[in-house]
Every structure is written in structure tokens, then in C-alpha cells.
Amino acid sequence: MRIDIISAQPRLMDSPFEHSILKRAQEKGLVSVHLHDLKEYGIGKHNQIDDYQFGGGAGMVMMVEPILNLIQDLSKERNYDEIIYMTPDGALFDQKTANNLSLKENIIILCGHYKGVDQRLRDHVITKEISIGSYVLSGGELAAAVVSDAIIRLIPGVLNDESSALYDSFQDNLLAPPVYTRPAEINGWKVPEILTSGNFPKIEAWREAKALEITKERRPDLLEGDSL
Numbered sequence: 001m002r003i004d005i006i007s008a009q010p011r012l013m014d015s016p017f018e019h020s021i022l023k024r025a026q027e028k029g030l031v032s033v034h035l036h037d038l039k040e041y042g043i044g045k046h047n048q049i050d051d052y053q054f055g056g057g058a059g060m061v062m063m064v065e066p067i068l069n070l071i072q073d074l075s076k077e078r079n080y081d082e083i084i085y086m087t088p089d090g091a092l093f094d095q096k097t098a099n100n101l102s103l104k105e106n107i108i109i110l111c112g113h114y115k116g117v118d119q120r121l122r123d124h125v126i127t128k129e130i131s132i133g134s135y136v137l138s139g140g141e142l143a144a145a146v147v148s149d150a151i152i153r154l155i156p157g158v159l160n161d162e163s164s165a166l167y168d169s170f171q172d173n174l175l176a177p178p179v180y181t182r183p184a185e186i187n188g189w190k191v192p193e194i195l196t197s198g199n200f201p202k203i204e205a206w207r208e209a210k211a212l213e214i215t216k217e218r219r220p221d222l223l224e225g226d227s228l
């Protein structure tokens, strides 16, 4: 899989891709992530990428031309399955969307800044608009890193124990059950006895019951939602 991320502040995303699982996934050749500096496609001697909005009002708008030229250059090299725009007014990101995107070959993620991008790009170029939550970040970069992380860890071979992503919270519309490790007792706090019983069918049943209990308590909406 290949992810091209377009941003006016690409260095903001250096760190998330240079460590741990995302770094290993790239080293293993399972994904390649390319950060593109939009300013390199800026217009005129000041490499302009934004301008005042028509009709007046505070805040700059990202111009069509630099973004379109960059996307066209990338599209000459390969076909893109999705051109995603990160924006607080996009569709709320969830595990189902992450699952779908993890099956794609090539995607572009465009990070919004300031007042966002010229609507014509949204109407004619962008194929998907994603928000990572009902709050406003200072730019789409951190959101793009979040989305990329959620996608990349689902690519087969990225996680050591491939099956572990299947048991994540949300994969079956349930939150994950609690987990414990050694020692079995510390400060008088004991691990639930069932987990040290060696009775695996009972352990499985306990985990399922706990997952359901926690989901009912914290996220009852998940139980009413569509399955993934």
C-alpha cells in the first residue's frame, strides 16, 4: 500500500511515521508513506498556497492550483483509489472506514489548514472527507497521522500476531475486555481467578461477557450500530 500525504506542514508528521509499528511496516515494505510539502507547488515567488476568501470574512482559503497540480503529478505515476480530505466537517472516522481503507492500493490524504480548501476541490477532486472527531485541530496533519496509523496496522503482516487486530475494540462492535499480566497479585490487587484457571472455554466466555458489559456501560451506541 502507498499513502501520499499532502500538507503545508509535512514535518508535523515526521515523528508518528518514524517509530514503532509504523516504522517497521515501512521497513518491511508493507506500506510506503510519502509526505509532500504543498509549498513546493506554491504560486509565484512567494510560493503562495492560500488566499483571501471571496465574499469577505476572516481566514485564508487553500487555493485550487497548488493542490491540483500536486495531485495531477502524483496521478501521472499511478492510479489512486481515494483522495481523502481531512476536515472537521467530514464523515466521522471509525473502524469500519479504517478496515475499508486498509484494502486500498494507493491513497492520497490532503491536510486542510486555515479556513480549509477551496470548495471546488471538494466538489471535483476529493473522493472522501474524514473527520477524526467533533473538535477542531489546528490542521489536518495530526488527523492524517491518526487515520494512517489506524489503516496501516490492519495491513496483513504489520502486526506480529496477525490475529491481534481482529480482537481490537470495535472490530465486532464491542469494546475490548480487560487484560492482566504478571504478577497475579500486587498490593493485594488480584487478577480475576478465572484467568489463571487454565479453563480456556470459560476464559473465552468470561471475556465475551466482560466485553458486552463494558460496551453496554460506556458505548451503548455501538450495540445499535451496523456491524462492520
Ligand code: ADE
Residues within 6 Å of the ligand: 086, 087, 088, 112, 130, 131, 132, 133, 134, 135, 136, 137, 138, 139, 140, 143
Ligand atoms: N482538521 C481540523 N480538525 C480536524 C478533525 N477533527 N478531523 C480531521 N481533520 C481536521
